[in-house]
Amino acid sequence: AQKITQTQPGMFVQEKEAVTLDCTYDTSDPSYGLFWYKQPSSGEMIFLIYQGSYDQQNATEGRYSLNFQKARKSANLVISASQLGDSAMYFCAMREDTGGFKTIFGAGTRLFVKA
Amino acid sequence: ETGVTQTPRHLVMGMTNKKSLKCEQHLGHNAMYWYKQSAKKPLELMFVYNFKEQTENNSVPSRFSPECPNSSHLFLHLHTLQPEDSALYLCASSQDFRGGGRVETQYFGPGTRLLVL
Numbered sequence: 289a290q291k292i293t294q295t296q297p298g299m300f301v302q303e304k305e306a307v308t309l310d311c312t313y314d315t316s317d318p319s320y321g322l323f324w325y326k327q328p329s330s331g332e333m334i335f336l337i338y339q340g341s342y343d344q345q346n347a348t349e350g351r352y353s354l355n356f357q358k359a360r361k362s363a364n365l366v367i368s369a370s371q372l373g374d375s376a377m378y379f380c381a382m383r384e385d386t387g388g389f390k391t392i393f394g395a396g397t398r399l400f401v402k403a
Numbered sequence: 404e405t406g407v408t409q410t411p412r413h414l415v416m417g418m419t420n421k422k423s424l425k426c427e428q429h430l431g432h433n434a435m436y437w438y439k440q441s442a443k444k445p446l447e448l449m450f451v452y453n454f455k456e457q458t459e460n461n462s463v464p465s466r467f468s469p470e471c472p473n474s475s476h477l478f479l480h481l482h483t484l485q486p487e488d489s490a491l492y493l494c495a496s497s498q499d500f501r502g503g504g505r506v507e508t509q510y511f512g513p514g515t516r517l518l519v520l
Contacts, residue, residue, distance in 0.1 A: 333495070384506075389434060389453065389499065
C-alpha cells in the first residue's frame with residue numbers, strides 16, 4: 289500500500305538560509321510520481337515541483353529542488369534562500385502510475401521563516 | 404494563477420440546509436477531483452471524475468453528492484451535513500494520460516471553507 293511520511297510537524301529557518309523538508313514514501317509500483325505542494329494560510333494548494341520515478345536527475349524549479357533518493361525512498365524538498373513568503377504548510381504527495389487517480393498526501397510540515 | 408476557481412470561498416450552513424459547491428477549471432484538463440481537508444488530518448480524496456465519468460468514490464457518505472456536467476465543471480451538492488463535515492473542500496484538476504512513466508500534476512483551486520452548525 290502506498291504511504292507518505294513527513295516526520296517534521298514544524299520547522300524554523302532564518303530568512304535567506306536554505307531548509308530541507310523531509311519526505312519518505314512507500315510503494316511497490318515501479319512507476320510513480322512525487323509532488324510537493326505549498327499551502328499558505330489562504331488555503332490554496334500551490335504546486336511546487338514534480339519528480340518521476342524514472343527521472344535520472346533531481347527536479348529543480350527556481351529556488352525549489354527535490355533531493356530524490358530512490359533506494360532510500362525519500363524525496364526531500366530543499367528551499368534555497370528562504371523568504372518570509374515561504375512561511376506555509378508544505379505537503380509531499382505521491383501517485384502511482386497503476387493506482388488509478390488516487391494521490392496520497394503526507395501530514396505536512398509547517399515552515400516558519402524568521403526575519 | 405486562476406486556472407481552477409471555486410465558489411463560494413466560505414460557507415456556513417445548518418444541518419438541515421442544502422447547498423452546492425462549484426468548481427471550474429480553465430486548464431483544458433479532463434480529470435477533476437474533490438478533496439476534504441480537516442484540521443490535523445491529511446488531505447482526503449473524495450471523488451474523481453475523468454471525462455465526466457466518476458472513477459473514484461472514496462467511501463464518501465451519501466450526504467455528499469458530486470456532479471460533473473462537463474470536463475470543466477464540477478459540483479459538490481451538500482445536504483443534511485453534520486458538524487464533523489466542517490472542513491476545507493478543495494477541488495483539483497489534471498490532464499491524465501495513462502502510462503509513459505509520467506504521472507500528471509494536479510492543480511488546485513483556492514478551496515471552500517465550510518462550517519456546519
